[in-house]
Amino acid sequence: MLKKPPGIEDIFPDAMEKWDHVTGTARDVFRTYNYKELIIPVMEYTEVFARGLGDETDIVSKEMFTFEDRGGRSLTLRPEGTASVVRAYVENGEYNRLASCKLFYCGPMFRAERPQKGRLRQFNQFGAEFFGSENPYHDAEVIGMMDAISRRLALAPYAVLVNSIGCPDCRVPYTEALKSFYTSHSARLCEDCARRLEKNPLRLLDCKNESCRALRAEAPVITAFICGACRDHHDRVKGHLSQAGVSFTEDPFLVRGLDYYTRTTFEFVTERLGGQNAFAAGGRYDGLVEQFGGKKTPAVGFAAGIERILLMLGDQRAPERRLDVYIVHSGGDALALAARTAAALRERGIAADLDPDAGGFKSQFKKADRERARLCVIVGEDELREGTRSIKDMGSGEQASVPADAAADRIGAMLKGSASLP
Ligand code: HAM
Numbered sequence: 001m002l003k004k005p006p007g008i009e010d011i012f013p014d015a016m017e018k019w020d021h022v023t024g025t026a027r028d029v030f031r032t033y034n035y036k037e038l039i040i041p042v043m044e045y046t047e048v049f050a051r052g053l054g055d056e057t058d059i060v061s062k063e064m065f066t067f068e069d070r071g072g073r074s075l076t077l078r079p080e081g082t083a084s085v086v087r088a089y090v091e092n093g094e095y096n097r098l099a100s101c102k103l104f105y106c107g108p109m110f111r112a113e114r115p116q117k118g119r120l121r122q123f124n125q126f127g128a129e130f131f132g133s134e135n136p137y138h139d140a141e142v143i144g145m146m147d148a149i150s151r152r153l154a155l156a157p158y159a160v161l162v163n164s165i166g167c168p169d170c171r172v173p174y175t176e177a178l179k180s181f182y183t184s185h186s187a188r189l190c191e192d193c194a195r196r197l198e199k200n201p202l203r204l205l206d207c208k209n210e211s212c213r214a215l216r217a218e219a220p221v222i223t224a225f226i227c228g229a230c231r232d233h234h235d236r237v238k239g240h241l242s243q244a245g246v247s248f249t250e251d252p253f254l255v256r257g258l259d260y261y262t263r264t265t266f267e268f269v270t271e272r273l274g275g276q277n278a279f280a281a282g283g284r285y286d287g288l289v290e291q292f293g294g295k296k297t298p299a300v301g302f303a304a305g306i307e308r309i310l311l312m313l314g315d316q317r318a319p320e321r322r323l324d325v326y327i328v329h330s331g332g333d334a335l336a337l338a339a340r341t342a343a344a345l346r347e348r349g350i351a352a353d354l355d356p357d358a359g360g361f362k363s364q365f366k367k368a369d370r371e372r373a374r375l376c377v378i379v380g381e382d383e384l385r386e387g388t389r390s391i392k393d394m395g396s397g398e399q400a401s402v403p404a405d406a407a408a409d410r411i412g413a414m415l416k417g418s419a420s421l422p
Contacts, residue, residue, distance in 0.1 A: 007113070007121030009307070017321045022153060022309050023106055026126045029149045033141065035102040035128050040084040042108065046074040052083030052288060054259025056200040061192075063111040065121075077110035081127045081303055082260070082285065089131060090294035100132030106306075118276035118308050127282075127303030131289065134298035136233050139264040139284055140240030142300050146268060146280050147246045149304070155312050158270040158279070160246060163222070163254035164234035164263050165202070168287070170227035175201050177220040188215050206257045221252040230263055237264055260285040264300065272312055279312060280304035324415055326368035327354035328361055329379040337404075338379045341389060344408040350415060352377075368394060375411060393421050 004010065011019060027037070046066050053060050065077040078084050085103060089096050106126040113119050128145065130138050143160060150158060166174065178201040186194060190209035197204065205216055226234070241248050248266075256265045265283035273279065282302025289297035325345055329338035338354050345352040353371060358364045361380070368376050378390035378399075389407040391414070392399040400422035402410050413419035 005121070007115030007119075009120060009122070015310075018310055018313060018317075019306070020321075022306055022313070023126060025152050026104075026106070026149050026304070029145060029152065030104045030128060032148075033102070033128075033145050035104040035145075038085070038088065038103050038105055039107070040078070040081060040088055040105055043075045043077050044084055044087065046076040048083050048087050048292075049076055049079060051291065052086065052260060053080070054200065054203075056196050056203050057257055057259055058192075058203075058206075059111060059257065063113055065110045065112055079111045080109055080258075081105050081107075081125060082129060082258075082288075082301060085127075085129045085301075086285075086288050086292050086294075086299070089129075090289060090292045096131075096289075096294055096297070098132070100130070102128070102130050104128040116275065118273050118305075118311055120307060124306040125303040126306060127301060129299060129301035131297050131299045134233070134284075134286055136236035136264075137240050139237045139300050140244060140246070142282065142302055143237075143241060143248070143266055144244045144246050146282075146302050146304060150268060150280075153309065153313065154316070155270070155279070155309065157272075158268055160248040160266060160268055161251040161254050162237070162241070162248045162264065162266045163251050164226060164230055164237075165222055165255050165261055165265055165283075166226045166230045167262050170225055170230055171202070174220070174222050174225035177225065178202065178204065181219050182215070185215055188212070200259070202255050202259075203257070205253055205255045216253060219253075222255075223252045233263055256281065256283055260288045260291075262286045266302070268304070270312060273308055276308060278305075279308040320372065323353055323368075323371040323373045324350045325352040325375045325377055325411060326364070326371055326373035327352060327377045327379065328364040328368065329354065329358060330361075330381055330384075331358065334379045334381070334384055337384065338377075341377055341379065341404075341407065345411060348408055348412050350408075350412060375414065377407065377411070391421060396421070398422065 049064060050060050059079045064079055066074060069075050095101055108122050108124050110122050112121055115121060130142060182197050182201060182204055188211050190212050193204045193207050193212050204212060254265050254267060261283040263284045267278045268280040269277045270279060280302055284300040286298040289299060327338045327342055329335055335356055342352040342354055355367060373394055376392040376394060383389055387404050388401045389404050390399055390401045398421040410419060
């Protein structure tokens with residue numbers, strides 16, 4: 001038997017109901033905030049992520065699926081969406097000329113992490129990116145948008161952690177302070193952190209190693225180093241969040257494991273996920289568009305892990321998805337009429353199914369039950385003879401016979417709730 005690689009999952013139709021509920025809710029909320037969907041490629045030149053996310057990040061240094069194409073160019077399966085969206089935005093003259101731009105995406109990401117509950121090698125995100133303003137209103141709007149999705153999906157209890165990691169200017173004294181703190185405790189650092197200390201001391205704050213985590217509690221906090229403009233920005237983000245009724249907690253160590261962030265960083269966390277406690281996260285990245293060759297364009301966004309949200313929903317049922325109509329027939333000539341009925345229903349946008357190899361009526365009704373069909377249409381010997389169709393309401397058990405050519409309209413009206421049996 002052939003098997004799938006570790007950390008990669010198949011998603012079967014029974015799981016799709018909840019999946020569609022999650023992504024459909026996100027799409028609905030994105031639409032109400034005027035975000036428009038884009039589809040970004042699953043792979044990019046490696047440089048997009050190496051430059052965008054930072055060489056010293058865990059993702060770039062050890063988690064990317066990178067390979068050479070036939071021409072010897074290095075390609076990488078996208079580990080996240082932001083760098084790709086920025087690359088696409090900069091490359092697309094029409095969009096990057098707009099004063100501002102609201103985009104969202106949904107799809108698989110790839111990270112060679114050690115698989116465990118809530119941590120996959122192929123996982124799915126929905127995410128949103130706003131381009132064009134450094135107004136703190138937008139930071140709060142993006143956080144509020146994920147909060148709205150979380151509330152609609154009833155994900156509570158969860159917490160929204162927020163922080164500001166300042167701009168490149170105020171980060172200079174902060175990284176110096178971190179460097180000197182960690183240098184004086186270098187014996188307690190893991191191998192990776194000992195290496196990263198010189199080049200990128202900020203990354204030590206998000207190391208998952210136990211000893212480094214313990215050390216972090218004593219490390220200097222960004223709050224003491226942040227410049228006036230960044231402090232004002234952060235205060236205004238918090239003000240907008242309060243006005244919008246979004247509860248949040250400040251976490252001065254929330255630096256996020258990606259180099260592109262400036263100022264605001266945030267995470268949606270829950271204890272219900274165990275070790276992998278973040279189900280959505282994001283922040284501001286005012287320098288990335290310019291770094292990718294575009295004109296200076298401030299930006300802010302977030303992404304959420306769909307599988308983690310599904311874990312949080314647990315056994316909670318998604319709104320039931322039912323088949324509209326199952327067609328029960330007696331074979332032979334009745335099969336041709338059953339197929340014609342199915343085609344007429346589908347033309348009207350009604351979902352219909354039948355089994356050409358059907359056995360007796362009893363086993364066909366069983367199949368209808370399994371598909372949770374709302375209605376059954378029966379095409380048997382009586383209906384053939386009389387030029388009728390029998391419609392059975394699977395909820396009430398009521399059944400009535402209607403002229404064959406009126407059946408599809410009647411069914412359409414019944415499904416809309418504007419007609420009933422008999
Ligand atoms: P991230 O924190 O790396 O941020 O990922 C966002 C979310 O994706 C996480 O909170 C988590 O729910 C989910 N996730 C990440 N890795 C895995 C995994 N291995 N298995 C399952 N779920 C996972 C970003 O990706 C940024 N691009 C977010 C962003 C958008 N920042 C600004 N704009």
